[in-house]
Amino acid sequence: xxxxxGSLLKQWRARRQVSQLALAAQAGVSARHLSFVETGRxxxxxxxxxxxxxxxxVPLRSRNELLTAAGFAPLYRETPWEAPEMAxxxxxxxxxxxxxxxxxAVVLDRHWNILLANKAMGWLTQQLLTPEAACAAGxxxxxxxxxxxxxxxNWIVNWDETASAYIQWLHRDYLRTGDAQTKKLLDxxxxxxxxxxxxxxxxxxxxxxxxxxxxxxxxxxxxxxFTTIASLGTPYDITLHELxxxxxxxxxGATEMAMRAAGGGLSSA
Numbered sequence: 001x002x003x004x005x006g007s008l009l010k011q012w013r014a015r016r017q018v019s020q021l022a023l024a025a026q027a028g029v030s031a032r033h034l035s036f037v038e039t040g041r042x043x044x045x046x047x048x049x050x051x052x053x054x055x056x057x058v059p060l061r062s063r064n065e066l067l068t069a070a071g072f073a074p075l076y077r078e079t080p081w082e083a084p085e086m087a088x089x090x091x092x093x094x095x096x097x098x099x100x101x102x103x104x105a106v107v108l109d110r111h112w113n114i115l116l117a118n119k120a121m122g123w124l125t126q127q128l129l130t131p132e133a134a135c136a137a138g139x140x141x142x143x144x145x146x147x148x149x150x151x152x153x154n155w156i157v158n159w160d161e162t163a164s165a166y167i168q169w170l171h172r173d174y175l176r177t178g179d180a181q182t183k184k185l186l187d188x189x190x191x192x193x194x195x196x197x198x199x200x201x202x203x204x205x206x207x208x209x210x211x212x213x214x215x216x217x218x219x220x221x222x223x224x225x226f227t228t229i230a231s232l233g234t235p236y237d238i239t240l241h242e243l244x245x246x247x248x249x250x251x252x253g254a255t256e257m258a259m260r261a262a263g264g265g266l267s268s269a
Contacts, residue, residue: 003040005049005069010038012056015178026055046072059177060238078238081115089232089240100247102263104225106142110242111181112170114140121248123262128155128218142246143170147189157215164199165212169229171202213251223258224251 013023020038024031029048036042044052049070053063064074079085097105097118104121106114117125125134129152137151138144145151146166153159167189174182190200211228225248232240250256 003038005044005066006038006040008062008066008069009034009052009056011178012058012062015175016056018056023052023055027051044070046070050075057176060241062177064238076236076238076241079240081109081239086239093243093245096245102259103250104248104259106246108142108244108246110173110177110179111185112141112143112244114142115243120259120263124216124223124248125152127221128152128216141185143185143189147192147195149193152216155216155218157217158213160196162212162214164196167199168203175202214248215251221258223255225249225255226251 021031024034037044049066060076102120104124105118106121107116137148170186211226214225216223227248229246232243
């Protein structure tokens with residue numbers, strides 16, 4: 001009888017390019033027993049499923065799938081962002097965004113949709129795109145908003161460098177999670193006009209540094225930032241584990257002055 005758990009384990013081994021023997025050694029189980037688990041001839045207990053998931057660096061959401069396939073209850077909860085239980089977390093994130101003023105910051109979900117943005121981010125976007133143009137370009141998804149022919153790409157001076165880094169993050173997201181919606185977003189972006197062929201594949205040599213230089217220019221407006229992307233990462237809630245916080249910091253004095261001046265106007269509005 002075909003084992004659903006075995007099929008999932010094989011998929012994750014293939015994705016991580018890990019042999020059955022190597023995985024067995026990392027998880028502290030015999031290769032023979034792992035082989036029997038994958039073929040359905042042996043049943044894995046809960047501890048073994050979690051050990052295999054850790055060894056394969058399986059994301060929390062997919063660890064629940066492995067547990068369910070093995071006949072166990074999911075371990076990791078997924079609390080909706082708007083749920084009452086998230087009130088304190090949302091308050092903490094709001095505080096983080098406020099502290100980042102007068103410089104931009106956004107909170108993103110696992111598919112790069114903007115959940116929250118501070119006033120500075122709203123101001124920056126409005127300087128570059130009208131609300132109608134932003135909507136047409138795919139807002140509130142930050143990837144679509146950046147890559148769409150009518151989006152921010154028109155005003156990013158170092159477009160090639162910025163877009164190359166973003167697309168590699170998305171490639172790695174798909175490699176790490178195998179998520180169908182992530183793959184759909186990746187394929188959509190790569191189908192946009194004037195996307196270099198070298199971006200079609202994952203580049204294992206691409207920088208994985210958690211910051212990126214980004215320069216905007218439109219008319220007399222010229223702003224240079226470096227951005228950082230951080231995760232909250234809590235061990236038992238999938239929603240929090242998958243959140244990203246992207247903060248923009250001024251890369252020169254002129255940008256700092258311009259954002260502080262804009263921030264003063266927003267504060268008095």
